[in-house]
Amino acid sequence: MNAGLQIGDVWVPGRVLTAPMTGITDLPFRVLASRLGAAYVATEMVAAAELARARPDVVRRAAVGEGLPLTVIQLVGRDPGAMAEGARMAEKAGADIIDLNFGCPAKEVTGAACGSALMRTPDLACRLIEAAVTATTRPVTVKMRLGWDDASRNAAELARRAEALGVKAITVHGRTRQQFYTGSADWRAVGEVKAAVSVPVIVNGDILTADDARAALEQSGADALMLGRGVYGRPWLAAHLERALADGTVLEEPGREARRDIVIEHLRASIAFYGMPLGLKMFRKHLGWYVEQAPWPEDATERRAAKSRLCRLDQPDEVEKALTELWGLVTLSSNSVVDIQSQLAEADAA
Template sequence: MAGITDLPFRRLVSRFGAGLVVSEMVASQEMVEAKPSVRARAELGFGEQATAVQLAGREAHWMAEAARIAEGQGARIIDINMGCPAKKVVGGMSGSALMRDLDHALRLIEAVVGAVTVPVTLKTRLGWDDDTLNAADLARRAEDAGIAMITIHGRTRCQFYNGHADWSAIRDVKDAVGIPVIANGDVTDAPAAAQALRCSGADGVMVGRGIQGQPWLLAEIGAALFGAPAPDVPRGDALADMVIGHYRDMLDFYGRDLGLRVARKHLGWYMDGARSPASLRKRLLTTKAPQDVIAALPEALAHAPERVAA
């Protein structure tokens, strides 16, 4: 998720025991040309264990070159984004716009698969709209082209994030291919993940927005569904210590000024979960003094409700 799954957050999530984390979506041509916007967004975690680097683009040449660079820097997996619904991405004929031209989508897939030796995966949606539900067709062709795994968000592009993800519709994709299929969309806890698996027949789930403010969620779902070790979910002083550590990592990573801006959304999500007092929340999200934030976080997070693991 652009602007969210940066390296400090992915490292935090991974410490709880996530099976796989994915970098922010990166524009392939910008990555090759090393434009400042990409460099400012952060190093992608090349060489980090259990990390996929996600690329987006509309031209085979740039996609292939970006994939080569990512692999050369140590990326373990290359993920191709054909699911982003954002207007600025779709307007550039990237992301989910590629669901409208599967021949062109396949040229990009073939270029990336042919450029690297690491596994290449694909993230997409059910289709462009309700009249173009072609994810199964794309999945079959992608598998033939060498894609190792495919993740399907259970909405069309035109739905954006409205309504509820249709996990049952993902079953058509699962039935069409032999490679692993991952269900995505509205997976916010272990019961939702279990239902998504039952409805879709998928091999696993991918969590997106549900992870915001809950870096332990992936490990919690893994423990409930697959018997992985259960994470020690922090509360009280342990929660404050974790959030302070994440806050400091963001400031160190981005520098003070940009770090303050990036950190606000994460602090907001943590305080949402802790039901922090409104006045304290406002003060922490508007101050420009990191030491004041660090000093006040234990109070802001002191009353986080107890949660029962699913």
């Protein structure tokens, strides 16, 4: 597997990418995952129309930070004018790549004729692509599904049209919108998109392990892969899979102390970025996944009980103490938590 991926004029220093995920890939997560070795971590989905109006919470979702390998801002919308303005603002904010969301299956998104609903209106999807490509000098990419349902799998045709309009890479989740996340991702079907275009194609869906990664690439013929839910509670996964694909090395999961330090780094960064109590509230879902994904305690029932207990704590120091005790540790290494709060503060001020 080659060392990287060329998307327009941007060199991505790896081929294991992390998907844009609402409520997950905020700036604290992106900084942490990047520090752990992820080459590409997209922002949360950003509503183009609200970004154009500079709505504060939407601008926060697109926040960029110092020291990231690159910044990918994903836009969602249905109005070409707003998409163009959103693309201009994303470039001004520092985006290296601008991604368009044609894949989100959430009802609140498709109900507004956005996300994967655009697979049913390919002419509108193409007008959105044209608007974004025309408005920015940055490479524009598209993330889509196989189609709306099994009767209308039109990803290959939409990909051909997207490439003709100037799109520089295409990510395909191997399910239709109507599947949501049920069943299994059809990696072989992504191969139809790969055969239809010459730009890089990225396969997405159900990639959790090194074996999954190899199988997804082999079955799809894709140039790279994208992780989604697999990074929940495992922000190091992209870097581990990158290594496994490069030289076959299967890295061990972080041990107790290393994992605890990662969790606390993430907690402190979330609080630095959002403030209290919002920072702790935003972090709780991550905390739950960290506890679920850890092998301690061995008993799953105990882990679930611990997750429930820790996620009810309302002070950061209580969370740090309880997690340390849960995983049988005593003190936090003084130099183990990197100082990313300053990066987050700078980005928030910008």
